[in-house]
Amino acid sequence: MPELCPRCDEPMRADLVRSAIWLGDRLCIVEDVPAQVCDACAEQFYDEPTTDALRRLTEAGFPASEAIREVRVPVFSLRTRLSQDQTP
Ligand SMILES: [Zn+2]
Numbered sequence: 001m002p003e004l005c006p007r008c009d010e011p012m013r014a015d016l017v018r019s020a021i022w023l024g025d026r027l028c029i030v031e032d033v034p035a036q037v038c039d040a041c042a043e044q045f046y047d048e049p050t051t052d053a054l055r056r057l058t059e060a061g062f063p064a065s066e067a068i069r070e071v072r073v074p075v076f077s078l079r080t081r082l083s084q085d086q087t088p
Pocket of ligand 1: 006007009038040043
């Protein structure tokens with residue numbers, strides 16, 4: 001019997017997810033995060049040990065020595081697109 005989503009009451013499934021956490025200007029990605037995932041509302045829920053582990057990693061400031069790899073990500077701005085949309 002799957003757990004029901006606290007938000008929308010649909011059944012959730014257990015999965016390993018990825019979480020992106022901003023620490024000031026620094027973006028850190030955490031993989032292999034066990035979660036209950038709701039496909040109906042796209043919400044993800046972590047159990048207490050997982051929440052604790054994420055909090056400890058955040059409090060430790062995401063030590064670079066623990067990173068398993070690094071990725072380059074493109075950065076976009078909506079500034080131009082928004083000012084185009086606002087042009088009458
Ligand atoms: Zn839901």
